[in-house]
Amino acid sequence: MATLPATAETLIARFGPTLNFPRPEGIPGRDTPDAVVKTHCCFCGMQCGIKLVVKNNRVVGFEPWEEFPFNGGRLCPKGVQRYLQNDHPDRLMHPLERAPGRGFAPVGWDPAMERVVSEIRRIQSAHGRDAFAMLSGVSLTNEKSYLVGKFARVALRTRNLDYNGRLCMVSAGAGNKKAFGLDRASNNFSDLARAEVVMVCGANVSETFPTLTHWIWQARDNGGRLIVVDPRLTPIARTADLHLPVRPGRDSALYGAILHQLIKHDWLDHDFIANHTTDFDQACEAVADYDLAWAERVTGIPQAKVLQAAEMWGPARTSFLLHARGIEHQSKGVENVLSCINLVLATGRIGRPYCGYATITGQGNGQGGREHGHKCDQLPGNRDIENLEHRRYISQVWGIGEGDLPGKGLTAYELMEAIHRGEIRGLLSICFNPLVSLPNSAMIREALDKLEFYVAIDFFLNETARHADIVLAGSLHEEEDGTVTTAEGRVTRIRKAINPPGDARTDTSILLELADRLGAGRHFRYQTSEDIFNELRVASRGGTADYFGITYQKIEENMGVFWPCPEEGHPGTPRLWEDRKFKTPDGRAHFHGVAYREPEEVTSDEYPVILTTGRVVSQYLSGSQTRRIGKLVRQYPEPLLEIHPALASRLGIRERELVRVTTRRGAAEFPAQLVETIREDTVFVPYHWPGKKSVNQLTSGHLDPISKIPEFKVCACRLEPTGQTAPSPEESRAWASP
Amino acid sequence: MNTFRLDQEFFLDPQRCIGCHACEMACAECETNGQLPMIHVDYVERYSTPQTAVQVCMHCEDPVCARVCPAVAIEKDEFGVVHSAKTDRCIACSNCVNACPFGVPRKIEPMDLMMKCNLCYDRTSAGKRPMCATVCPSGALFYGTREEMSRMRPNSSPVNTFRFGKQTVKTRVNIMMPLGATVLVVDADE
Numbered sequence: 001m002a003t004l005p006a007t008a009e010t011l012i013a014r015f016g017p018t019l020n021f022p023r024p025e026g027i028p029g030r031d032t033p034d035a036v037v038k039t040h041c042c043f044c045g046m047q048c049g050i051k052l053v054v055k056n057n058r059v060v061g062f063e064p065w066e067e068f069p070f071n072g073g074r075l076c077p078k079g080v081q082r083y084l085q086n087d088h089p090d091r092l093m094h095p096l097e098r099a100p101g102r103g104f105a106p107v108g109w110d111p112a113m114e115r116v117v118s119e120i121r122r123i124q125s126a127h128g129r130d131a132f133a134m135l136s137g138v139s140l141t142n143e144k145s146y147l148v149g150k151f152a153r154v155a156l157r158t159r160n161l162d163y164n165g166r167l168c169m170v171s172a173g174a175g176n177k178k179a180f181g182l183d184r185a186s187n188n189f190s191d192l193a194r195a196e197v198v199m200v201c202g203a204n205v206s207e208t209f210p211t212l213t214h215w216i217w218q219a220r221d222n223g224g225r226l227i228v229v230d231p232r233l234t235p236i237a238r239t240a241d242l243h244l245p246v247r248p249g250r251d252s253a254l255y256g257a258i259l260h261q262l263i264k265h266d267w268l269d270h271d272f273i274a275n276h277t278t279d280f281d282q283a284c285e286a287v288a289d290y291d292l293a294w295a296e297r298v299t300g301i302p303q304a305k306v307l308q309a310a311e312m313w314g315p316a317r318t319s320f321l322l323h324a325r326g327i328e329h330q331s332k333g334v335e336n337v338l339s340c341i342n343l344v345l346a347t348g349r350i351g352r353p354y355c356g357y358a359t360i361t362g363q364g365n366g367q368g369g370r371e372h373g374h375k376c377d378q379l380p381g382n383r384d385i386e387n388l389e390h391r392r393y394i395s396q397v398w399g400i401g402e403g404d405l406p407g408k409g410l411t412a413y414e415l416m417e418a419i420h421r422g423e424i425r426g427l428l429s430i431c432f433n434p435l436v437s438l439p440n441s442a443m444i445r446e447a448l449d450k451l452e453f454y455v456a457i458d459f460f461l462n463e464t465a466r467h468a469d470i471v472l473a474g475s476l477h478e479e480e481d482g483t484v485t486t487a488e489g490r491v492t493r494i495r496k497a498i499n500p501p502g503d504a505r506t507d508t509s510i511l512l513e514l515a516d517r518l519g520a521g522r523h524f525r526y527q528t529s530e531d532i533f534n535e536l537r538v539a540s541r542g543g544t545a546d547y548f549g550i551t552y553q554k555i556e557e558n559m560g561v562f563w564p565c566p567e568e569g570h571p572g573t574p575r576l577w578e579d580r581k582f583k584t585p586d587g588r589a590h591f592h593g594v595a596y597r598e599p600e601e602v603t604s605d606e607y608p609v610i611l612t613t614g615r616v617v618s619q620y621l622s623g624s625q626t627r628r629i630g631k632l633v634r635q636y637p638e639p640l641l642e643i644h645p646a647l648a649s650r651l652g653i654r655e656r657e658l659v660r661v662t663t664r665r666g667a668a669e670f671p672a673q674l675v676e677t678i679r680e681d682t683v684f685v686p687y688h689w690p691g692k693k694s695v696n697q698l699t700s701g702h703l704d705p706i707s708k709i710p711e712f713k714v715c716a717c718r719l720e721p722t723g724q725t726a727p728s729p730e731e732s733r734a735w736a737s738p
Numbered sequence: 739m740n741t742f743r744l745d746q747e748f749f750l751d752p753q754r755c756i757g758c759h760a761c762e763m764a765c766a767e768c769e770t771n772g773q774l775p776m777i778h779v780d781y782v783e784r785y786s787t788p789q790t791a792v793q794v795c796m797h798c799e800d801p802v803c804a805r806v807c808p809a810v811a812i813e814k815d816e817f818g819v820v821h822s823a824k825t826d827r828c829i830a831c832s833n834c835v836n837a838c839p840f841g842v843p844r845k846i847e848p849m850d851l852m853m854k855c856n857l858c859y860d861r862t863s864a865g866k867r868p869m870c871a872t873v874c875p876s877g878a879l880f881y882g883t884r885e886e887m888s889r890m891r892p893n894s895s896p897v898n899t900f901r902f903g904k905q906t907v908k909t910r911v912n913i914m915m916p917l918g919a920t921v922l923v924v925d926a927d928e
Binding site: 021022023024025026030031061062064066071073074075076077079080081206207210211213214217218221222223233234235236238239617618631635645673674675676677 | 753756757758760762764766769772773774785788789790873875877891893
């Protein structure tokens with residue numbers, strides 16, 4: 001049984017989150033470090049270069065790494081404070097075993113491993129191999145992602161492996177594969193610098209990818225114009241030449257209407273369309289009726305602004321389109337992505353200097369992780385687990401029979417639903433906190449309670465791991481060597497700075513020992529992370545994400561190598577499609593007809609307001625790390641309900657009044673923040689907090705039919721003022737809310 | 739050996755500030771600051787805009803903070819850096835706090851001491867850039883040469899002359915203004 005072994009309050013008192021602040025009197029050893037290690041930030045997909053200052057096996061500070069080409073020393077507050085996840089009072093130093101009534105008790109590695117293996121065997125022999133599932137995450141390096149993918153298929157032999165990239169990159173990945181036959185940012189970010197128009201679609205760049213702001217501003221400094229599509233006036237939207245405050249969930253209507261204008265005014269690259277694309281007629285047909293009046297009615301954006309966007313985008317000589325979770329976290333995530341790609345293809349502005357297109361990958365290794373590891377339908381090299389040829393190749397690399405390689409499994413949210421139905425009975429998780437990050441958290445909690453056995457590998461006891469039977473103390477980012485692939489497709493080196501403290505072990509060694517105990521040891525003979533990478537290179541060879549020509553040495557010498565890089569003499573590929581040879585079967589880029597449809601949940605008399613969710617600059621994802629760093633918590637202490645003063649006035653809601661927000665999934669209370677920078681029909685709550693402060697108690701489990709990404713960005717809610725004023729933010733303990 | 743680079747200047751472009759607070763956190767990491775930031779980021783008026791304003795010491799040519807200090811605790815050095823109050827001289831009278839036209843010095847109550855930005859003297863005297871301007875992700879803060887700046891931002895001009903009523907203040911730190919601007923008039927002389 002996986003109900004909490006003690007009250008949440010008891011677990012919080014012992015395992016945190018505890019706020020780690022730097023000591024005002026200074027940090028011993030910073031002036032006389034043992035080492036200054038060039039590596040990358042452990043957080044988002046920008047993967048900024050940073051130097052970690054090390055003393056006595058502790059990270060005691062940082063220095064900007066000014067030579068690294070993407071960020072040149074620039075960092076966001078999370079990067080500046082990331083060293084404080086190290087030497088943290090909440091750090092798990094040894095394995096733990098559930099102790100009902102008390103919480104967790106320390107246990108030795110040997111009995112812990114023994115228990116895990118016997119439970120895996122028991123569940124799989126009684127209920128089939130697929131009844132034991134694995135959930136992973138893309139804060140892990142390429143090496144660990146590859147290892148997880150191989151471990152689940154070869155050692156656990158389950159088809160049910162998926163990952164937290166399901167909440168991040170899958171809509172963009174699916175859209176890119178459909179249109180280009182390959183899933184990677186088409187350009188590196190230096191192509192932003194001289195783009196005449198930059199269109200940012202559903203990306204809160206300045207809060208979620210702060211160091212990308214510099215590149216967008218470079219375009220503006222050189223005379224470029226900026227269009228930002230967002231229901232809120234975000235910090236980057238404030239600086240835009242044109243802000244399009246789209247009604248949440250209506251994005252593809254906007255891009256369809258812009259395409260309609262491009263066609264109407266003949267702002268098209270006919271040669272490119274004729275020679276390098278297919279299905280333009282279908283794209284045209286789908287938007288034939290999407291005139292400006294229709295666009296205004298559906299999107300809530302004034303006609304003149306939609307036209308202005310088309311006028312700016314259409315005739316430009318160079319351009320760059322960026323999108324992120326705003327358009328992707330929808331039940332139409334893939335369609336939204338395709339409607340954006342249609343605008344890029346119609347103008348033929350791709351595969352040339354300053355003509356670019358990219359999704360902004362969210363997680364640190366969101367790019368590499370999905371190419372080589374833990375996605376339920378993928379094999380290394382971005383291969384398809386249902387393609388016989390791909391299966392044969394990977395089976396041969398792994399030394400197993402093709403028939404022994406499991407098939408496609410369930411996606412993350414569906415996997416939790418299968419646990420809830422009792423079909424999956426055991427779970428191994430690493431680097432994933434679904435109780436905070438998945439929608440409809442009441443269902444997730446019930447599912448965790450139904451597990452017969454749950455083992456978590458983690459360095460902190462996150463909210464989900466509190467439900468575990470065994471917790472294996474794993475490693476931080478700075479405790480293992482490896483590589484990550486950034487949002488640009490640049491493969492970079494993560495350098496080990498210190499060893500895991502106490503009795504904690506590296507994630508790699510834990511997985512290798514489990515594989516050995518499960519009887520698959522002969523398939524997992526690696527001495528170093530580089531050994532794993534060298535096998536990954538072979539496994540990726542000939543796939544679309546081909547890393548074969550990339551070596552640790554080459555990455556270090558060049559400060560990163562862009563894939564595809566098929567041979568050792570190959571320089572890598574910073575800009576795709578210069579040869580106009582797309583990776584689709586016919587070698588052409590594909591338009592798609594995108595007919596607008598409504599989001600899964602629309603407003604009604606009972607639920608009359610749109611709720612949308614997102615992030616703040618001082619927190620990262622489910623907050624497992626950043627809710628433990630004092631200054632990051634203090635910067636934005638609790639989730640606020642952003643509401644337009646006009647809507648607040650109609651409902652009688654005052655500034656800082658606690659507002660009860662109710663959806664079909666549940667209710668939660670948040671202090672109101674009255675701002676004119678949001679649409680009047682929409683409220684916003686950021687999602688990084690747990691328990692009663694989690695907005696994912698309210699969000700829906702509606703999924704995109706192709707990518708299976710949840711619709712975090714749109715649901716219908718009801719707002720009720722409670723008459724109570726929230727205590728001051730300084731008194732909030734939202735970071736550790738039970 | 740002091741390797742302060744006189745060709746490098748500080749450029750402040752507040753309109754680019756995205757309110758991330760990386761500068762404050764990086765500043766506070768300096769051992770001499772006791773985890774207190776000497777640079778400050780605040781919302782202008784969150785109700786109507788996410789615009790934030792960032793304020794760092796402007797390092798005036800004729801620093802009024804030093805002129806009003808009765809204890810001669812504040813000094814400008816040969817590089818034009820106006821240093822924070824000397825701890826053994828500062829009497830925490832707050833004259834400088836009240837006199838500074840940019841509102842920079844702050845009295846730190848528990849220490850009974852004025853503290854302000856010293857242009858990361860430990861870094862700049864070793865030829866490095868100040869921490870805040872090194873980490874700033876949006877270019878609201880930049881430290882480098884005038885040539886670099888004009889190449890990067892061809893549509894802006896650095897301005898280091900400020901008019902407060904009848905008083906003109908010249909600073910070592912520049913504010914980026916629209917191309918061709920030469921003075922920032924804070925308070926027009928009626």
